[in-house]
Amino acid sequence: MTAAPFTLDAPDAASDEVLARLMRLHPKVIDLSLGRTQDLLDRLGRPQDRLPPVVHVAGTNGKGSTIAALRAIAEAAGYKVHVYTSPHLARFHERIRLAGALIGEDALTDLLIKCETVNENRPITFFEITTCAAFKAFADTPADLLLLETGLGGRLDSTNMVDRPAATVITPISIDHVQFLGDTLRQIATEKAHIQKAGTPSIVGPQSDEALAVVSEYAQTVGAPLARFGLEWSATPDAAGGFRFDSPAWSGSLPAPNLRGGHQVMNTATSVAAALILRDQGFDLPDTALCDGLGRIDWPARLQTLTRGPIAEALPGWTVTLDGGHNAAAGEILAEELARWAEEDRHDFGAPRPVHAICGMMNSKAATDFLRPLAPYLAGFQTVAIPGEENAFSADDLAGMARTAGIAGARAASDIPTADAGLAGLLVPARLLICGSLYLAGRILRRNG
Numbered sequence: 001m002t003a004a005p006f007t008l009d010a011p012d013a014a015s016d017e018v019l020a021r022l023m024r025l026h027p028k029v030i031d032l033s034l035g036r037t038q039d040l041l042d043r044l045g046r047p048q049d050r051l052p053p054v055v056h057v058a059g060t061n062g063k064g065s066t067i068a069a070l071r072a073i074a075e076a077a078g079y080k081v082h083v084y085t086s087p088h089l090a091r092f093h094e095r096i097r098l099a100g101a102l103i104g105e106d107a108l109t110d111l112l113i114k115c116e117t118v119n120e121n122r123p124i125t126f127f128e129i130t131t132c133a134a135f136k137a138f139a140d141t142p143a144d145l146l147l148l149e150t151g152l153g154g155r156l157d158s159t160n161m162v163d164r165p166a167a168t169v170i171t172p173i174s175i176d177h178v179q180f181l182g183d184t185l186r187q188i189a190t191e192k193a194h195i196q197k198a199g200t201p202s203i204v205g206p207q208s209d210e211a212l213a214v215v216s217e218y219a220q221t222v223g224a225p226l227a228r229f230g231l232e233w234s235a236t237p238d239a240a241g242g243f244r245f246d247s248p249a250w251s252g253s254l255p256a257p258n259l260r261g262g263h264q265v266m267n268t269a270t271s272v273a274a275a276l277i278l279r280d281q282g283f284d285l286p287d288t289a290l291c292d293g294l295g296r297i298d299w300p301a302r303l304q305t306l307t308r309g310p311i312a313e314a315l316p317g318w319t320v321t322l323d324g325g326h327n328a329a330a331g332e333i334l335a336e337e338l339a340r341w342a343e344e345d346r347h348d349f350g351a352p353r354p355v356h357a358i359c360g361m362m363n364s365k366a367a368t369d370f371l372r373p374l375a376p377y378l379a380g381f382q383t384v385a386i387p388g389e390e391n392a393f394s395a396d397d398l399a400g401m402a403r404t405a406g407i408a409g410a411r412a413a414s415d416i417p418t419a420d421a422g423l424a425g426l427l428v429p430a431r432l433l434i435c436g437s438l439y440l441a442g443r444i445l446r447r448n449g
Contacts, residue, residue, distance in 0.1 A: 013105055018112040019092055022130065027123045032156040032180060036124045040132045041161060043118045047132075047139035048161045052082065053281070054146045055274060056162060058154040058192040059171025061329050062205065062267040065259060065299050066171050067147045069271035073293030074278075075100060077285045079144040084134045084159070086127070086151050089301055089324075089442035090449065096134050099143040111137055127151050131158040145278075153181045155194035167277045168195045168224070169203045171270060173211040174329035179364065189214035196224040201277045204228040205270040227273055235269030237262065243269055249276045252287065257294040260303035262340065263333045268294055300449065301441035303337060306434075309448025311420055317428035319353075322445070324438035326361060328369035334435065335373035341431065342377065353429050354379035358419045359402070359436040360386040363393045367401040370436070375406035379430075382419040383412050386440045398436075416444070 041048055055070065057063050064085055074081050083097035096103040103111070115133045131151070138146055148165075150157040173189045181188045189211040196202045196215075202224045204215055212228065219226050227233055233247035241256030243265045257268040272290060279285045301324040306312050312320050325334055342352035357378055361367050383399040386392035393401070395412035402410035413419035423432060434444055 014109040015092065015105055015112060018109060018116060019126075019130075022112065022116060023126050025119070025121065025124050025129065026126050032153075034156055034158070034160065036122070037128045037132060037158040037161060039122075040115065040119055040124065040129065041135060044115070044132060044136050047135040050139040051135070051162065052138075052143050052146050053166035053278075054148050054162045055167045055169060055278070056148045056150070056159065056165045056195050057169040057171065058150040058157075058195045059169075059205065060174045060176050060188070060192075060327065061325070061333070062171040062263070062270070063149050065264055065267040065297075065302060066169060066205070066271050066274075067149055068297050068299035069257060069259075069268040069294065070274050071097075071147055072296045072298070073271060073275045073285060073289050074145055074283070076293035076296060077283070077289035079283070080142070082138045082141070082143045082146040084131070084138070084147070085149045087438055087442075089438065090446045092130075095130070096137055098137060098141045103137060107137070125158075128158045135161070145283075150192070150195065153188075153191035153194075155191045157195075160195055164197060165195075165200050166281060167201045167203060167274055168197065169205070169270060169274050170195070170207075170215055171205045171267065172329065173207060173215075174327060175366070175369075176327040176329075185210050186214055190218070193218035196222055198223040199225075201225045201227060203270060203274045203277060206230070206266050227277060229266070229270070229273075233269075233273045235266060235272075237265045241265075245269055245272050247273065247276065249280065250287075255291055255294055258297040259299060260305075261333065261337050263336070264302075268297070300445060301438060306444070306448050310417075311432070311434075311444070311448050314420055314424050315428075315432060318423075318430050318432055320432045320434070322434045322441050322448075324441040325435065326365050326370060326437050328366060331370040331373045334433075335377065338374065338377035338433075349429065353431050354426075355431045355433055356380035356382075356423055356426070357433040357435060358382050358384060358413070358416065359398065359434075360384045360395075360440040361393050361398055361436040362386070362389065362439060363391055363397075365437075367393065367398060367436075368405040371402050371405035371407060374435075378407060380423075380426075381407045381410040382422065383410060384414075384416050384419055384440075386437055387415070387443055389439050392437070392439070 080099040088094040093102045193215045206229045236244045304322045306320040345352040383395045399410045399412040
């Protein structure tokens, strides 16, 4: 199987130069395995054995939001939290958070050079070597908790090197990355279920019946205690945007999370279920931390409103929203949000405001499946190639897929500024949705964040 990592801009910092060198180690053919990761970790002194308690998170959608919520809860209780997530939006540094703060430029550069030297020019994927670097940084920096997000799947993901995490979390599973994980939900769920470990509690967010059965079967096989949505715990949204959480360990009402979108209630409820498991293990996470934490969540490019930068300035009076969702399940979630926008506008303006979209996607994604749910809600749709990403769809190809998905007026734009300028003369008030890829979202946030 072939794949390439994300594309860097021209280096503007020492760490960028090292990252570019690490990309050149990327094998032309990827055989998904843990061998290269294990070898480099051994050479680095097995940092995975010197980590604080780990919460390992897998799933197709909602991993990052769930981690952001759990981090906010733990930090509201005064804990120092390491976080590992991917991909980044604007800078690689976002992937590694040490005891609450993003890794610094000098520390990142030194860390990457150390891993590059120890690797001795052996073929290794970009994600593998940077994950090893993250493990070393986490082991060398004191903290109380590590929140660890898988990159791809789970069974053979480079993050799956912790023998006994404090807990595992599996967020909603759907079809994605079929070229690596398989083209059926059962195959994909099986890959992700393999982060579960003997004796380690497994918190399972909302799932389809098929995915839930797979996850439950594997947990039973390895002896992982289960805390599943709809069985061992539940969450019911309320009219104020919050939710009622119920489990044998704790029940109560919680406020609306600082994340837009109705689906985020379930992501944050999953983080609460994980927090309660940590509470059982001795973490002091009082009810006040649950409430305060949900109000402090910070996770950009998830239905994020842009209020500054060239795009917002070019479209005065518009509501500009950025979202990085990119698969069929994300398309359904986004369509639900567009329907909610229409209801809001009917209440505030007497009629829905037109929604125009600018979309760019990576060519590994099922674009028509993502776009089809959006079609009924869009007044205009422009496609762009994601700058600097050779594995992105061309604007013309993506526009054709959009038309196949039912967006009849889809048209290609030469670049993002051109697409933006084409909207400036339209009537206001209106809405702009920029969507389709976290890589596109990162490009937007570099100038509009």
